[in-house]
Amino acid sequence: MDYGIETKGLVIKLNKKTVIDRLELAIPKGTIHGLIGSNGAGKTTTLKILSGLLPATSGTVRLNDLYLGRSNEKYKEFIGYVPESPELYGSLTVRETLEFVASLYYRDYDIAEKQIQHYIDLFNLGEIEKEYTKNISRGETQRVILASVLVHNPDIILLDEPFYTLDPNSQKTLRLLLREKRDEGKTILLATHLLDLAETMCDSITLLSKGKTLFDGGIDKIKTTYPGASLEDVFITLSNNEEMV
């Protein structure tokens, strides 16, 4: 099968503590995969490694047939990463921020401008495009980050709690957009602890608890393995079992 994201034996240790323990991910292209777990489960750390921000202690990471190594410029060409608590340059306007990001990917100014305008319209940023980002709200910051991440149309989209600060309208826009991207063949990894959202959005999920994988597979597999149970019930049951072990 053609995988967008593939990890083998991924281990991360920070300050002697094992944050991720032998994580195996195999996410096919054109799917939305949920990375689910409670606080401290290792979701954010996993995304930081996949985006090239943190080095793994051991194991391999492969995205679109390219292995993560010491030099990752090509690797980062096709990634779009939305961090959990994004920060912007407060002294730049919304449009200036998007223009800068687009200038890193597009040589043709017209194409870049077209893409910027598309996402400004999509995320309803027209009213604040000339505002300095230090003056915009947390939810607006999240929308700007989403636009900046998608402006180069990445093949792999890594999202860390992207819905957390968004208003209902923007949440709906993002949900529709992610489904659209999936249909275009993009691979999406969504880290969240909102189980209802994961159940409705994701094709497959990985349940994490304290760095260990409790479950990995499609939503259908959960429904057949645990008939009648919601994702929340399954997560609580598996977490409690793990703690007892």
Added chain:
Amino acid sequence: MRIASLINLELRILKNEFLLSLRNKKYIACYIIVALTGASIYTGLDFFLETQGILSAISIFEVPLTGINPRWGSPLLLIYSLLKGLNPNMGSNFFSPADISILFVRPIKTHEIYISKLVRNGFKHGVFLLLFFLSIVPLFSFYNMRNMGVIALFLFVFIIIEITQLISHVKFFMFYRLYEGEKSRVRVNAVVLISVIVVGGVSIYDLLFTKTGINIFNYCSLLMDSPETIISILTTRTGLTKLLFECFSPLLLLLGVLASASIGMTRNYFGVNHYAELALVNQDRLFGNFVFPFTYDKSKNYQLLHKDALLVVRNYGIQVATSLLFTYGLSYVIIRYRDSISSLFLNRDLLQSALPFLLIIYLKMVLVPSDIIEKDWGSSWLLRSSNISQEIIVKSKVSFGYLTMIPYILPLLASLYVLENNSWTNLILMINLVFLYSPIKTFTSNLFNSGSDQSLDLFLSNFLQILTMFMFWIFFTSLFNTQVSLMFIYSTIIATLFFTKYGKPIKYYVFELISNYYFFTLLFAVILGIFLMLIAFLRTTYLFQNSGNIFRMIWLIIASFSTSFIVKDYIIKWTMRIYLD
């Protein structure tokens, strides 16, 4: 192309920061103060240089360089840069949180990001240096310095600044690589400890067993054996050529080597991203997850001090230890080589006018724990997450500032006492300035939120600190030298301020009367203060002539300390007001 985009981004951020600040009255007021200060220096210099009596004050520029042994200069610079390199929090100023979200996750090479930051810092340093040079133009005219000479001097200072910065970066990247992992951390600590023991041992041997001092500190010096004066080098064509070849060539070479080394270390260096992330994690750990008993009990004021002390020990332990050793080492060198150092300052007035600047530079350089207080302050973490009032927080910060100063200040005062031929007057003035440093620093940090990484905020905060300290220095020296009638008036004002501040008026009419009097005396104090400063400014050369006068000494002690005490209280009040805003 990407490097061009990055440099464009950094310069645009600087430009926007400036444009944004023009919308704020606070910043406009500060720009006016900066401009007025520059104009004062310009006109002051012009006036002084025309007065024959003052010429001796700047005669250091005409001192032949032969015989001046700057052997203590090079090792001090090296130790200073080493200390900078050891600072684990340094990187958080170099890379901002937005760099993680915007730059590190993009297809940009790490060394390209690093170069763009170097260009930004170089541009910033260049602009600030240019402003400084513009304010001392009369000095260049006085010595008939040609344009090329001024440009050469500008470049010289600029290169020195950049070299210091690059040394810190190279040290930092090396340090970071060494510091990865628990085992290597222990190894680094051991190396630092052994180095300190070796250097300390040699110094003690030098002090006890040799008469003239062995030349262990005698590093190479670019100008050491030059028979010419600084001015003759800069004002003659051959001198300038000589300077360019003898000074600039090795400096440029050093700059090139350091730049290549630091860029080379960031090239394809995966760990830089990691380090930038860790710097943020470290900050979160400092201010977000600190376990602290939030139910504040007024009878347990030590809770706050305990928290600050723990933060300093946990995060700056090694640097506090090394900077303290540096401080005592510096004090040792000054006392040991006091004659050579005193010979540098042939004119006492020059040392006198340089003292406040030396003191401020020293305080800013070695007071490591103050950084942590500034960042803690910037994040307003305590106010947001506890039931502690802002008054207690401000007072605790100032108190902690005093506590951390004591071990640093003692060797400094001892050194100055020796350098200043055992003059108590300066000691009193220095203690006053040190006493005021903590509240002034807290105030300016809060005014400009220097916990943030904005260049303008940091510049203006530091500028105001230096300016305020210098103004108090002039004010206190003028107090010492003022006439008896003025002493009497000032004593009345001080007594009134104490009475209205700490006394409790019983009757309403008394309160009203005192309130009015209080207002007028305050106004009068301000006017008088400005007047005294002007007198002191015009009579710099005649100050301290009566240092043996016991009456004046007692007057200075009482007047300066009571002024400092009142000023400290007012600064704390103003700080709280800004904090609430």
